[in-house]
Amino acid sequence: MSFNRNFGQGEGRNSAEAVTPDKGWKDLVRGGIIPTAGNAESYKTGDWRSRRPIWNEDKCIHCLMCWRFCPDVAIITDDGKFKEFDYDHCKGCGVCVSVCPTNAIDFVDEDMASDEDKQKNEQV
Amino acid sequence: MKMKVALTGNEAVAQAMKQINPDVVAAYPITPQTEIVQFFSSFVANGQVDTEFVTVESEHSAMSATVGASAAGARAMTATSANGLALMWEVLYIAASNRLPIVMPVVNRALSAPINIHCDHSDSMGARDSGWIQLYSENAQEAYDNLIQAVKIAENPKVLLPVMVMMDGFIISHALENLEVIGDEDVKKFVGEYKPDYYLLNVKNPVTFGPLDLQDFYFEHKRQQAEAMENAKEVILEVGKEFGKISGRNYGFFEKYKLDDAEMAVVVMNSAAGTAKDVVDELRAQGKKAGLLKLRVFRPFPHKEIAEALKGVKAIGVMDRAETFSDFGGPMFAPIRAAMYDLNAGNTIVDYIYGLGGRDVVPQDIKKVFEDLEAIVNKGKYDKLVTYLGVRE
Numbered sequence: 001m002s003f004n005r006n007f008g009q010g011e012g013r014n015s016a017e018a019v020t021p022d023k024g025w026k027d028l029v030r031g032g033i034i035p036t037a038g039n040a041e042s043y044k045t046g047d048w049r050s051r052r053p054i055w056n057e058d059k060c061i062h063c064l065m066c067w068r069f070c071p072d073v074a075i076i077t078d079d080g081k082f083k084e085f086d087y088d089h090c091k092g093c094g095v096c097v098s099v100c101p102t103n104a105i106d107f108v109d110e111d112m113a114s115d116e117d118k119q120k121n122e123q124v
Numbered sequence: 125m126k127m128k129v130a131l132t133g134n135e136a137v138a139q140a141m142k143q144i145n146p147d148v149v150a151a152y153p154i155t156p157q158t159e160i161v162q163f164f165s166s167f168v169a170n171g172q173v174d175t176e177f178v179t180v181e182s183e184h185s186a187m188s189a190t191v192g193a194s195a196a197g198a199r200a201m202t203a204t205s206a207n208g209l210a211l212m213w214e215v216l217y218i219a220a221s222n223r224l225p226i227v228m229p230v231v232n233r234a235l236s237a238p239i240n241i242h243c244d245h246s247d248s249m250g251a252r253d254s255g256w257i258q259l260y261s262e263n264a265q266e267a268y269d270n271l272i273q274a275v276k277i278a279e280n281p282k283v284l285l286p287v288m289v290m291m292d293g294f295i296i297s298h299a300l301e302n303l304e305v306i307g308d309e310d311v312k313k314f315v316g317e318y319k320p321d322y323y324l325l326n327v328k329n330p331v332t333f334g335p336l337d338l339q340d341f342y343f344e345h346k347r348q349q350a351e352a353m354e355n356a357k358e359v360i361l362e363v364g365k366e367f368g369k370i371s372g373r374n375y376g377f378f379e380k381y382k383l384d385d386a387e388m389a390v391v392v393m394n395s396a397a398g399t400a401k402d403v404v405d406e407l408r409a410q411g412k413k414a415g416l417l418k419l420r421v422f423r424p425f426p427h428k429e430i431a432e433a434l435k436g437v438k439a440i441g442v443m444d445r446a447e448t449f450s451d452f453g454g455p456m457f458a459p460i461r462a463a464m465y466d467l468n469a470g471n472t473i474v475d476y477i478y479g480l481g482g483r484d485v486v487p488q489d490i491k492k493v494f495e496d497l498e499a500i501v502n503k504g505k506y507d508k509l510v511t512y513l514g515v516r517e
């Protein structure tokens with residue numbers, strides 16, 4: 001599993017380059033000061049996830065219980081229907097899994113998720 | 125412009141603060157520091173400074189408010205003593221680790237318990253590893269001079285670390301002394317305008333201070349801090365020289381007093397250095413090769429320079445006005461002994477813990493130290509590694 005560990009500086013933003021683990025102490029801004037605003041946008045917190053929800057389209061009735069309960073706004077909808085998970089931000093809490101009335105969401109260890117699983121759900 | 129005046133240590137420090145004219149002062153009273161902020165608050169009330177004065181409910185809040193003000197982009201100061209400094213503890217580290225150039229006078233006083241309001245160095249010595257630069261002052265003149273220099277040291281872009289400036293409680297803080305102050309304009313020009321690169325009130329480029337910093341980067345940020353402390357050495361010397369130009373008084377890491385050909389010497393800080401110099405003079409008059417090293421900069425610790433200065437001294441008595449309860453002497457003893465190690469110069473180094481809780485140290489006490497050192501020079505070895513000087517047996 002690859003970790004993002006991007007402290008959110010840079011990546012298309014206007015100032016310093018992204019702070020990545022290969023950076024030495026001389027390359028970092030002193031004292032951990034983050035010199036760019038709004039950079040949380042580029043901090044992909046989904047890498048904290050250890051379990052991955054997987055959507056089964058054929059069982060889904062688009063009730064959007066998952067969308068309502070997800071504490072991380074990680075369920076993306078389109079025209080009132082379930083569209084996809086936002087895996088960049090889904091923390092793998094499993095709330096969607098337990099509220100889904102039709103058991104349309106599987107929950108697997110991140111390390112166990114097959115490439116097919118990942119592809120099926122990661123459409124971006 | 126220079127002017128001779130008679131001021132107490134606290135008045136001299138308040139005077140320096142007035143001339144520095146910081147943007148924000150947040151402070152809480154504690155003996156023997158109280159007068160500093162009391163005098164300073166009257167400057168605020170009289171409109172003699174532009175400072176925003178924040179009265180807070182504790183020293184923890186005083187340092188927190190000062191940290192906030194400094195991160196916001198202000199030149200910020202506070203002042204404290206003893207238990208007040210102890211209450212600031214966690215925030216001292218936060219100030220240093222966020223690389224905030226705060227300047228703080230500390231009027232040295234014993235830590236409780238039992239309660240004692242008089243001088244020793246247990247307060248500032250306890251904060252020696254908090255990441256602050258530490259400057260120690262023998263008298264009111266030096267406290268005044270050190271405080272003005274501290275601003276320029278702290279704010280140097282190669283440093284950006286907070287500085288505490290010490291003087292002895294009551295002995296200096298409340299004693300009247302003749303000293304020379306520099307003109308307001310000269311101080312203003314010397315400290316210059318504070319122009320931070322990153323600050324919270326910069327609406328054009330908002331920044332974040334003190335974010336979560338875990339296994340990935342914390343270590344690197346500490347390494348930066350260590351580097352800043354090393355850089356401070358060079359900057360302290362530069363600023364000391366520059367200050368000499370406007371004041372006629374030059375400052376380095378320490379003062380060597382009749383040390384160059386000395387066979388025996390004491391290492392001492394703050395007010396006791398004055399007493400010890402008198403004793404050195406007396407011994408010199410008797411033809412004895414006595415000397416003294418008065419340490420001004422304890423953080424960063426000028427280990428190479430100290431070792432070089434003490435190299436030829438056969439017997440060295442380190443005088444510590446604080447106990448470490450380590451069974452290995454006071455806080456100055458171990459680092460000075462360690463600094464001498466690489467030279468392999470055969471110096472014998474012993475420690476004297478003195479003056480705890482304001483116990484007077486008189487010439488007789490220091491003569492006793494030199495008697496011991498003389499015996500060490502003659503015998504080539506010491507009887508006692510750590511001596512409690514002036515304690516009743």
Ligand code: SF4
Nearest residue numbers: 060061063064066100
């Ligand atoms: S809760 Fe289940 S059924 Fe309802 S929209 Fe979500 S995945 Fe589909």
Ligand code: SF4
Nearest residue numbers: 070090091093094096
């Ligand atoms: S696992 Fe948790 S965070 Fe992820 S989509 Fe489901 S409810 Fe949201």
